[in-house]
Amino acid sequence: MKPAAPGHVLLCCLCLALGSLCCAHGLWRRGDQEWQKLIMVHHWPATVCQEVENDCRNPPDYWTIHGLWPDKAEECNRSWHFHLEEIKDLLQDMKMYWPDVIHSSANRSAFWKHEWQKHGTCAAQLDALNSQKKYFGKGLDLYKGLALNSMLQKLGIIPSGNYYQIADIRDALAGLYGVVPKIQCLLPKQGEEVQSIGQIELCFTKDLQLRNCTEPGEPVAVGQGAQPAGAAMNLQVCEDGPVFYPPPQETNR
Secondary structure (H helix, E strand, O other): OOOOOHHHHHHHHHHHHHHHHHHHHHHHHOOEOOOOOEEEEEEOHHHHHHHHOOOOOOOOOOOEEEEEEEOOEOOOOOOOOOOHHHHHHHHHHHHHHOOOOOOOOOOOHHHHHHHHHHHHHHHOOOHHHOOHHHHHHHHHHHHHHHOHHHHHHHOOOOOEEEEEEHHHHHHHHHHHHOOOOEEEEEOOOOOOOOEEEEEEEEEEOOOOOEEOOOOOOOOOOOOOOOOOOOOOOOEEEOOOOEEEEOOOOOOOO
16 A cells, blocks of 8 residues: 555545544534623512522622623533632622622522633633633622712612612613613512513623613513522513612511
């Protein structure tokens, strides 16, 4: 048998390399559905703790980060594992502003691992978010820039035993940010009078500029709420009408 010509060997090597790249690309794209916006999800710890019924003790009395989520995309690269060491410089802020109030596990970094593997590996398609440190760091930056806690206080919207109107909260936030947010609630349980505010989403373009959370003409339908993994949360887009914004120290209405 004649030895293969050098040119033939080179061609075979190139084909194998291209095939490997194609396979890797396929693995990356499998979970990607060409997402169009990033969603900065804030949640209200008092409502979260009440709903998931975990062992929350002294939950934060301010809005915290649930996650930074590309829409229509999840788990884009399952081989890109989370490493806590990569965000060690962010841990002080992570513990304060991005704490795990959903789960009762003592391993608080498990929540960040979930957020990275489900959402961060998709957001990483952007250069500004293409590492764990960039993803979590930018999430913290956006959270601080939005300053939702102080904005709500500025509007006179504070946790209270009195009820607010969803339309008033939505319109007030839209006036401040210049974009329409999405507000999610827990529907009233038996014996309760009204829905409770649970999450507020503010959305960004791929250029990290604020944008409406819905497209023009797109209905904001009830029932399109987020479903946090591992938590029995039944969040839905709030119905127009009264809403309860529970004070942190209260466990019952």
